[in-house]
Amino acid sequence: MPVKEVGSGTVFYSPEHPTEVLLFLKKGRVRLFYLSAGGKAFTTATLESGTFFGEMTLLGQSLYGKYAEAVTPCTLCVMSRDDVKTFFLSDLRISYRIVESLSKRLAETEQRLADFAFKQVPARLAALLLSLADKKSVNNQNESVSSDPAFVEIACTHEELSQMTGVHRETITRVLNNFRTNGLIELHRGKIVLLDVKALTELSIV
Amino acid sequence: MPVKEVGSGTVFYSPEHPTEVLLFLKKGRVRLFYLSAGGKAFTTATLESGTFFGEMTLLGQSLYGKYAEAVTPCTLCVMSRDDVKTFFLSDLRISYRIVESLSKRLAETEQRLADFAFKQVPARLAALLLSLADKKSVNNQNESVSSDPAFVEIACTHEELSQMTGVHRETITRVLNNFRTNGLIELHRGKIVLLDVKALTELSIV
DNA sequence: AATGGTCTGTGACATTGCTCACATTGGATT
């Protein structure tokens, strides 16, 4: 099974070079994003290690292009469709995991879609901050680092939040400042500290 | 394998009665939707026969509830998770179809998400009309009915379009009237005729 | 042909978030 190593920041999949393969992310973190006509990026998913992806190739009908970028250095297993059929889907446990992983991503994506339809920007941003914090604390647990819920730090820039929410950077800044004014968060360069998780949760539900 | 028949309009899945089952839609059409705090519905997917679904139960973490409603009379196969494991995932062809179906839904949903992030309402609505027309013409082909692309009819109300786009009904009406003024469509009660598919496609890309 | 209920149309106005155009700040680098 061919293995590929890519460095941080590498865009290893793009619509210009569509490849009829499926990928397994063995190690690292991957960001999937679209690029608008105006060149604006929108992140649809951030994948953690252990995820199967590449299903975009089964259809190849992306209107604007979908890209995959390594956020951290990554180890990828590259498979053809036949590989998948023979190796993986014939093994009950693996196929179950693939289905589970796809289901989870689908549920998350549908949830985000509903959020777009129902919620204003502040609620969506609050929800995003909480989910980032959640992911982070899960990772911390794995590394047996204390993850005090009363003191959660998120390392990201306003620009990154902008790309994850589909909201312009200036608006993100304004909303975050508003959160800070109300004592919900603490802002540092490239870093956000959640102070009032309860209030943020409250906000995210509206 | 237990089979269930439900009449048109039946809401057979709701967050109040979450069931740990997976479903196979043997016959009919199903609409999945969320309900906002304010009681507004948002349709995330319309499933045609031959689709596996119910993966929401694997997680059960919907913030607001997700509902499934029979749009037409439906025949459903009800399976437990174990059923799925033993029967389906052990059969290569079936498991491959499940994965394919999930992948397709995921790709569609991510595309819609990107549309929300990038496009204005007119573009999203044009895209929706085209995709509805597309589905319809596919169905027509199956029934060997002529599907002249120059004369595509869609049967739906503004309210339904509203729920599929997450845009208020009044806005839908205004945008549709704008389309009509420009000769792109023809409007009838509960029915829309696409006159200029090319121009609509143009619009949907912006 | 009268009635009633959905569906559609429309005006006026409020809001949100985008757009453009900068000023400022933090921290890494030399």
Place this chain on the structure above:
DNA sequence: AATCCAATGTGAGCAATGTCACAGACCATT
């Protein structure tokens, strides 16, 4: 300590969409 650059902050105006409050139009049924 001087410089530079990405990241952040902010104002003013504007366009798109939501909101509310109806009016009218179509169709099925009585």
